[in-house]
Amino acid sequence: MFIIAGLGNPDEKYQGTRHNVGFDVVDRLAEKYQIAVDTKKHRALIGKGVIEGQKVLLVKPQTYMNLSGESIRSLVEYYKIDPEEELLVIYDDISLEVGQLRIRRKGSAGGHNGIKNIIANLGSSVFPRIKVGVGEKPKGYDLADYVLGKFSKEDRVLMEEGYDLACEASALIMQGAIDQAMNEYNQKKKE
Template identity: 40%
Template sequence: MKCVVGLGNPGATYALTRHNIGFLVVDALAERAGRPIKLAECEALTGRITLGTEVVLLAKPQTFMNASGQAVALLCAKYDCNPQHDLLAVVDDVALPFGRLRLRAKGSAGGHNGLKSLNAKLKTEHYARLRVGIGPAHPVGNLADFVLSRFSAAEQSELPALTARAADAVEAWVCHGIELAMARFNA
C-alpha cells in the first residue's frame, strides 16, 4: 500500500490558507475517486483510493503542521509502510513560485517545519515529497503570517488547475514511479 500524506493544519481557520495546499491536493485525489477522507485514525483523517492497481491511503494529519511526523509515523507503523518506497508527502513551498511543482525522492526539510517533524519521527529523509509552490511575486515581511494567510483572488482562481496538476503528479508517482513523475512534472 502507498501512503500519500498532505500536510496542513486542521480546522476551518486554516482551511484555505497557503500552508494547507497539501490538504487541498489530497482532497482533490479523494474527490476524483469519489471517496471521502473521514476515518479518524492515528491522529489523522484517512481514506483509501485505488490508482491503477495500487491501493493508496490518503491522509491529512490532525496534529498541526509542526507535529505532522507524529501522525505519519503512526500510520506508517500501522500499515507497514516503508517510507523510502511507499510514502509521499505533499507540502507547500514558499521558495517555489506559485503553481510550480517539484518532486524529489528524498531530501532535507529545507526549512519546512512539517518536513522537519516527519524527518525526526521517521528517522529518515528518504521518502518522496511533492513540493507545491506558494511563493509570492514580491518579498514578504513575516513568513509565518504569509503561509497562514489565504490565497489571493487571482491565486484562488488558479487553485483548481494547480491541485489537479499536483494530483496528476501524485498519480504518476503511484503508477509509474518517482523518476518518470519527476521528469514529467519538474519541468
C-alpha cells in the same frame, strides 16, 4: 498499501491558506477517485481507496503542521510500509512560484517545520514528496502570517491548476514512475 499524506492545519480557520496546500491536494484526489477521507485514526483523517489500480490511504494529519511526523510515523508503523517506496508527502513551498511543482525522492526539510518533524519521526529524509509552490513571501512580511494567509483570486486559479498537476504526478509516483513524474512536472510553467 500506499500512503499519500497532505500536510496542513486542522482548524476551519486554516482552510484555503497557503500552509494547507497538502490538504487541498488530498481533497482533490479524494474527489477525483471517490475516496471518503472521514475516518479518524492515528491522529489523522484517513480514507482508503484505489488510485490507478493501487490500494491507497489518503491522509490529512490532525496534529497541526509542526507535529505531522507523529501521525505519519504511526501510520507507517501500523501499515508496515517502506517510506522510500510507499509514502508520498505533499506540502507547500515558498521558494516555488504559485502552483509550480517540485518532486523529489528525498531531501532536507528546507526550513519546513512539518517536513522537519516527519524526518525526525521517521529517522530518515528518504521519502518521495511533492512540493506545491505558494509564492515567495513579500519583503517585510512575517513568514507565519504569509503561510497562514489566503490566496488572491489570481493565485487561486494557478493553485487549482497546480492541484490537478499534483494529482496526476501522485498517480505516476504510486505506479513507480517517479522519474517520469519529475521529468514531466519539475518544470517552470510556460507563460
